[in-house]
Amino acid sequence: MSADQSGVRVMLVDNEPERAAMVCDALTSEGYEVVGQRSSTRGLVAAVAQEEPDVVIIDMDSPDRDTLESMSALNEHAPRPVVFFASDDSDSHTIQQAVNAGVSAYIVDGLEQHRVKPIVEVAVARFEAFQSLRHQLEETRTALEERKDIERAKGLVMKQNNCSEDEAFHSMRKLAMDRNQKLSEVARQLIEVLGGAEGAGSPEAMDD
């Protein structure tokens, strides 16, 4: 990070506290000053007047974005949207990445564009990292759920066919192979068919 970035003040608006902490750490370690983390834009104009940030980074999924943009149209002291002019390919790439990651940036009192870009990039990297963490967590959770479904279906098949655990498992695996489906899908279908009322598990429709 070039030395001229120190002293640039950044305000974060994100209702995802863990993600905000990640962005805050990353920016701080790059030498930026993070001046306040907020979960909504309520009172933002006053906070901007008090904290004097140069840049405001806001989560794109916040309904507060329209509020912020309206403030900028109505109040000359409100933060203004960063408009990277797409004349430069690397700028339009930055915009694309930021929108994909869900980061939007606003500047206060005209900080130069080239000084905003690295801040947006840091935020984008953290948003992406957070997203992939959450994704991993979801995968782990799904895997756990799937294992539970398979166990349960196995029990139901054993009861239905009066067979051993091994035999139940093999018949389920064969069914999965015949239908070209995942074992967990077969398990869910079996729970629905065999589980009756108590098997009211996932309401998802099976698309076949």
Add this chain to the structure above:
Amino acid sequence: MTDWMHGTESSETIRLGFIPLLDAAPLIMAQEAGFFAEEGLDVSLYRQPSWSSLRDRVGVGMLDGAQMLGPMALAINMGLGAPPCPVISPMVLSRNGNAITARRALYEQLTSTGFDLSEPSEAACALARVVASSDEPIRLGIVYAWSTHYLQLLDWLASAGLSPGPGLELVTVPPPEMMTALAYGSVDLACVGEPWNSLMEYHGLGQILATGCQVWQNAPEKVLGVRRDWAQANPEKLRALMRALVRCCRWLDDPDNRELVHRILVHPHYLGSAIEPLGDQGESLFHPRVQQHFFRQSANFPWLSQAQWLLSRMRLRNQGEQLLETPDLDSIFRPDLYRKVAESLSLDAPIMDYKDEGEHRQPFVVEGVRGQVEVAPDALIATACQD
């Protein structure tokens, strides 16, 4: 649909964004009642958390198109607030749909001024009277500055010589929070799209004081906006998309379908349980005073004269002041494309692109491609008093 998903889309899928308001009904019902499917289209709908995010996602191509505010279709081409993105608007999706709702305490004060509140400009005069005699500023809640409802609000205020200032403060509030703001008095007047005015009345928080259609009669409220590069690469798909939407809009104007519309919109993916009070029978889904409609009287026709009108109002309110040139409006609003689609549906459409905006207090007839076509009135609010 609630979250951004990278789901099971193919290159054939059309990705469209919407904002959970009543006038998202054309997109939602075209999906749910099968109009898209009947045209052989595979459409994914994405609910957006804000107009800003909807605009940005169309801008970078995560969405091919969206339900857009009339002024947004112009602003996105002009690069106001975001990098410019060429977008075309080949049809209007809805007309009317906004209102200004007064908090009960304020409504009583307005009533006691003796002005006839059923006349919008007199209601504005009543407000001027209250503002002049009030020690505390009256707070006006708006949702988004780059919108039809905000431009209508300013014209309504101007009809009584009012404008936002120290005695009349503008506050911006996201739509779902507007009811709370009105309930607790952090706003006295709420200017917002439906269903929020109906809901504020239903919950006894306020009363509709003036409607958007009393300010600009039958204005183009929401339009279809699609990326120009997508439209050029997919001319057949665009026509099929428009056919599905026009057919859906006609279906939406039929009161017999309201019950189904309510049943679908109340789903959490769409508007959610907030609209439950608006009736299982759907009879109160569309507030009679708001006059929201989707098809009748050439509602879908994208008049170039209305694009000009919107641009002139945006300019008047200093939106787009940094703009040097007038955008090429006839490359944005595309009545030519609409006419072709109307013809393929055996519907008639006006042969001209312009009409005299503000000149018609009653429905009127213009020359159509096949015969005469009825067009809705387009009167503008008159000035009632100047204090």
